[in-house]
Amino acid sequence: MKYHGINALKDGYKEEGEVAMTEVMIKQAAIDMILSQGEKIYPYEGCGVLLRRTGQETITEVIACRNAVADKATEHFLIDPLELAEIEKESIGNEYEIAGFYHTHPDQKAVVSAEDGRFMIPGMIYAILSVYDGHPERLRFYRKDDPSDKEKETGYMGG
Amino acid sequence: MSMGRIFVSATLRSFFGRNASFETDHNTIKGMLDFLTDEYPDSRNILFAEDGKLRSFIRIYVDTEDRTDPAKWEETVLDSQEVLLLPAIAGGAPTKSIISEDRRKETLLSDKEVERYEKHLLLRQIGVKGQKRIKAARVVVVGAGALGSPVIQYLAAAGVGNIKVIDFDEVSINNLQNQVLHTSRDLDRPKVASARDKVRNINRDILFEDVNLKLEADNIADEIDGYDLVIDCSDNYKARYLVNDACVICDIPLVFGAIYQFEGQVSVFHYEDGPCYRCLFPSPPPAGLVPTCAEGGSISPLAGIIGSIQATEALKIIMGIGETLSGKLLTVDSLYLRSKIIDVTKNEKCPICGEHPSISVIQDFDYDDFCGLKAEGDEVEIEGVTPEELSERIERGDNILIIDVREPHERAILKFPNAVVIPIGQLARRMKELDPSQDTIFICKEGKRSVLAITTLREAGYKGPLYNLKGGMDAMRDIIFSNEGAWL
Numbered sequence: 146m147k148y149h150g151i152n153a154l155k156d157g158y159k160e161e162g163e164v165a166m167t168e169v170m171i172k173q174a175a176i177d178m179i180l181s182q183g184e185k186i187y188p189y190e191g192c193g194v195l196l197r198r199t200g201q202e203t204i205t206e207v208i209a210c211r212n213a214v215a216d217k218a219t220e221h222f223l224i225d226p227l228e229l230a231e232i233e234k235e236s237i238g239n240e241y242e243i244a245g246f247y248h249t250h251p252d253q254k255a256v257v258s259a260e261d262g263r264f265m266i267p268g269m270i271y272a273i274l275s276v277y278d279g280h281p282e283r284l285r286f287y288r289k290d291d292p293s294d295k296e297k298e299t300g301y302m303g304g
Numbered sequence: 305m306s307m308g309r310i311f312v313s314a315t316l317r318s319f320f321g322r323n324a325s326f327e328t329d330h331n332t333i334k335g336m337l338d339f340l341t342d343e344y345p346d347s348r349n350i351l352f353a354e355d356g357k358l359r360s361f362i363r364i365y366v367d368t369e370d371r372t373d374p375a376k377w378e379e380t381v382l383d384s385q386e387v388l389l390l391p392a393i394a395g396g397a398p399t400k401s402i403i404s405e406d407r408r409k410e411t412l413l414s415d416k417e418v419e420r421y422e423k424h425l426l427l428r429q430i431g432v433k434g435q436k437r438i439k440a441a442r443v444v445v446v447g448a449g450a451l452g453s454p455v456i457q458y459l460a461a462a463g464v465g466n467i468k469v470i471d472f473d474e475v476s477i478n479n480l481q482n483q484v485l486h487t488s489r490d491l492d493r494p495k496v497a498s499a500r501d502k503v504r505n506i507n508r509d510i511l512f513e514d515v516n517l518k519l520e521a522d523n524i525a526d527e528i529d530g531y532d533l534v535i536d537c538s539d540n541y542k543a544r545y546l547v548n549d550a551c552v553i554c555d556i557p558l559v560f561g562a563i564y565q566f567e568g569q570v571s572v573f574h575y576e577d578g579p580c581y582r583c584l585f586p587s588p589p590p591a592g593l594v595p596t597c598a599e600g601g602s603i604s605p606l607a608g609i610i611g612s613i614q615a616t617e618a619l620k621i622i623m624g625i626g627e628t629l630s631g632k633l634l635t636v637d638s639l640y641l642r643s644k645i646i647d648v649t650k651n652e653k654c655p656i657c658g659e660h661p662s663i664s665v666i667q668d669f670d671y672d673d674f675c676g677l678k679a680e681g682d683e684v685e686i687e688g689v690t691p692e693e694l695s696e697r698i699e700r701g702d703n704i705l706i707i708d709v710r711e712p713h714e715r716a717i718l719k720f721p722n723a724v725v726i727p728i729g730q731l732a733r734r735m736k737e738l739d740p741s742q743d744t745i746f747i748c749k750e751g752k753r754s755v756l757a758i759t760t761l762r763e764a765g766y767k768g769p770l771y772n773l774k775g776g777m778d779a780m781r782d783i784i785f786s787n788e789g790a791w792l
């Protein structure tokens with residue numbers, strides 16, 4: 146028999162817990178670059194790559210990428226796979242590695258859309274910045290561990 | 305011998321032993337993928353979904369040509385060519401407002417409204433666009449009681465253009481403890497009439513529909529169909545399942561709220577492919593086990609906390625801003641002031657929103673049947689006594705045992721002298737306190753949990769005579785007081 150309350154939920158349901166885990170460390174300079182790109186490119190979606198020094202935790206740089214979606218770039222984004230391969234081979238080298246990606250949501254909330262979720266590579270960090278009326282609203286970080294899982298928000302620390 | 309070269313993007317390397325490239329003796333993409341997934345079995349789940357399709361985020365190129373389409377996987381790859389396993393980094397905007405762009409654009413704000421909603425217009429996430437969506441919205445509130453009180457008032461204050469309130473009840477004195485919509489002047493009036501007055505005092509421009517009606521399976525769809533959002537402010541399980549099922553079938557998002565004693569819950573159901581109430585609770589708790597809200601009681605301001613969160617969720621859904629409680633259940637323990645959010649996943653086997661739903665029309669479920677009180681085949685006959693019979697037996701001084709299964713707070717309101725208190729959970733364990741040669745009578749508040757108590761004892765193998773006080777203490781109330789002398 147299941148009592149419909151907190152206590153019954155303890156055994157039957159997974160607790161999500163609060164977004165207390167600070168899993169992402171990111172330099173303020175990198176955050177600032179994402180914010181300013183989101184502002185400049187508004188009302189279109191901006192996107193790019195999050196980088197850290199190989200073997201290190203903290204995200205230190207970002208590389209803005211071209212949004213390869215020609216029409217409807219206010220609602221979709223795509224980083225051209227060949228362009229990304231090019232960036233990997235040419236710009237990043239061995240000194241840096243890709244920690245994840247970011248993109249902006251013009252006049253839309255900073256949550257993972259169903260489409261965003263389908264494109265998430267397990268283990269990678271995904272940052273989403275909402276920009277309302279040209280002003281950054283919220284920057285949030287997500288990741289998933291298995292492609293079939295729902296993404297989890299992870300806290301972040303700038304500095 | 306031919307040599308197929310594969311380059312793996314750094315973003316996918318962790319699934320392939322951190323290797324940047326492979327050389328294989330395969331000369332088709334198919335052969336190379338088989339080679340990789342044989343070599344690294346865990347990568348199969350990364351590359352392919354459960355249905356065998358390549359995941360959305362995988363792209364396969366041969367030099368600069370996109371050959372992601374499996375139809376091209378058998379084509380020969382030349383020695384001079386390189387196969388690239390790359391990620392597609394892509395996405396789209398999340399679900400927008402449930403109010404269409406056309407409806408928003410049709411809606412105009414008067415100068416007076418611009419002034420009235422200034423504090424909304426100042427917020428970037430709301431602004432004129434958001435306020436127009438709020439004005440265009442058509443919302444149904446089920447229940448004008450404890451939760452309905454804050455919900456109705458905040459929706460009206462926020463400027464929701466069309467509010468329909470459904471309730472069949474009248475205002476009684478014990479409603480005033482937490483139903484802050486109603487005042488002593490509203491006693492004995494229909495709750496929806498009282499709600500209408502309050503909304504009119506807030507804003508006369510709102511289209512307010514009061515429906516004095518008990519919702520049933522055959523009338524609920526007519527009442528909610530065509531509305532944008534339903535807010536469940538009911539206080540019983542029957543209504544919750546009815547409202548949930550109707551919302552799934554009419555395809556309307558639902559903001560759920562419930563309070564019990566010091567604890568409250570809020571969630572959003574059937575929104576953005578999220579779960580429904582039945583995904584969380586496929587079936588209701590046994591009828592007698594959990595007292596209804598009316599029976600259970602709750603601390604006065606709790607309804608204000610929970611109802612205000614429901615109203616906020618409703619406005620966020622109307623405007624398409626922020627993150628909602630879809631797929632999550634917020635629980636608030638007001639006594640020790642703790643709150644938490646629990647993940648609720650969509651249940652593929654959900655009887656109404658799952659892949660093969662067994663419920664396709666709205667139906668009133670037979671609560672007793674649902675909860676196993678009327679088990680098939682071995683139906684347990686439960687004998688009852690009326691309040692009159694019981695009081696006669698007490699006055700005669702019959703050798704009877706009375707067991708009170710009510711909760712302590714219920715007993716505090718109205719004591720039943722001479723009764724032995726045994727909570728239902730302890731019954732089977734304390735069975736030896738009962739004497740099988742003696743008539744034992746079970747009492748609770750409404751005569752339902754006492755039935756459950758008897759069923760529990762029968763299941764535990766108790767053979768002595770057991771009786772249920774019909775209608776419980778509610779039915780006994782007048783008799784006890786008029787015959788109090790006989791008890792003392």
Ligand SMILES: [Zn+2]
Nearest residue numbers: 580583654657
């Ligand atoms: Zn469901």
